Amino acid sequence: EAVERKAKTVAITSGGKLAKLCDKVIKVPAGFQPRAALGYLFFPILGVLHNAGIADVKNQELNEMLALIKDTEKYKEKAQELVKKIGDRVPVIYSSESLGVVAYRWKTQFNENAKCPAFYHLFPEMNHNELVGFQGMDRQKYAIIMLRDEHDHPRIKKRMDICKEIMEERVDVIEVHTEGEALLSRIFS
Template sequence: PVHVQRDYVLPAWWTPKWLVLSTSHSGNTEETLEATETALKAGATTVAISTGGMLAGLPELYPRCYLIPSIGGQPPRSAFGHIFSRQLGLLRHLGALPIPSKEADEGMLERLQVAMDGFDILKDPEGDIAQLAMCMVDRPIALLGPTELTPVLNRYRNQLNENAARFARVGVVPEMNHNESVAWGGVGDDRDPTGIDHVLLLLTWNGMHQRVQRRMDWMIAHAATDYAWKIEGEGDTLLESMLHLCILTDWISLALSFLHGKDPASIGPISALKAHLDSVD
């Protein structure tokens, strides 16, 4: 099993038998450092992925800590490929994930490059990406998708937050159908009055469970808003579909940032919070 922990502490059930993979682009993310040192002091084996910083120095202090160096010179958001490829490569090497043929990986990367070029809003400023972003400018944003696409949904929300300074709510199907569906309405008079104003984007891929697909089809058919669309990740595997969706949604977030006049590299509140944390115990 693989468990993702984004906190200062390790789970209560954790034991040093677990391999810890610590990722921090800068190497100075304080919660990552604290949790990593907790694991190392308990005798766990840890692999760090970082461009430098304090995290990259831990192998000099702990013999059970190993470093996979990454490439710096850009924000973590745009270094996603460098970070994720190292995580993926490690998990494949350890046998936690299957190793595809070289031809399969190369074919995937070629298709993703075509998608990257095709979604480029600088080359096509009036294309589908720009048109969708224009619909999102003055409307609340909701993102839905199946459980296996949760990482993509979360990344998309984070990209909208950071690149375009926009909020977005995330719902995971089928779980959200047990409660949030009432707020969306679609049958009878009960619904949140702001639902009609939302842009509703449902992220999909061709390997979804059939029942999840039917749930999402029903939601599209009964959506209170006129701005509801499916966005399908293309690819032969879940991995390729997820990466395809990440590329597509990254471009949408950038298009929206330009429409708002927001510099996507500007992260003033994050920098201010880090400065405050550095000034206090």
């Protein structure tokens, strides 16, 4: 449809029919499942959006994020620690709205890679209905992962603190804190 409308088109692809249809092609390596190709897909998309004037990304923000994620060994260790803490329990991930994409990504990674059910919800909305469900929660079945961001609004932080206290009566709560100042750093950390 975009080609029919004579729109400028950009494809981020490993090849195939899509590459032949578009004005510009950004080629990425073939053979990766989409969930394993995040880096190969994210940066070209960000570049296209930046060049189109849709996303304003500063070099300083990118450099901070790249410096943080460069230490892959640290993040592998953190991931292994998290997996040990969760064990065989179902992960339930909570975050603020600003980290909603991260919470959802974590949920789908548990689903696809660990082949287990996982759930996520966002503050402040989860305060309204989800807490009631904790009356029936079981420490042996569920593990809460709370994604915390120092840049969240003080009211969200307070809600998270109060909910954590309530949740800990029934389930283990594992807090994971973001790193960095720039939003990109905090999302990828």
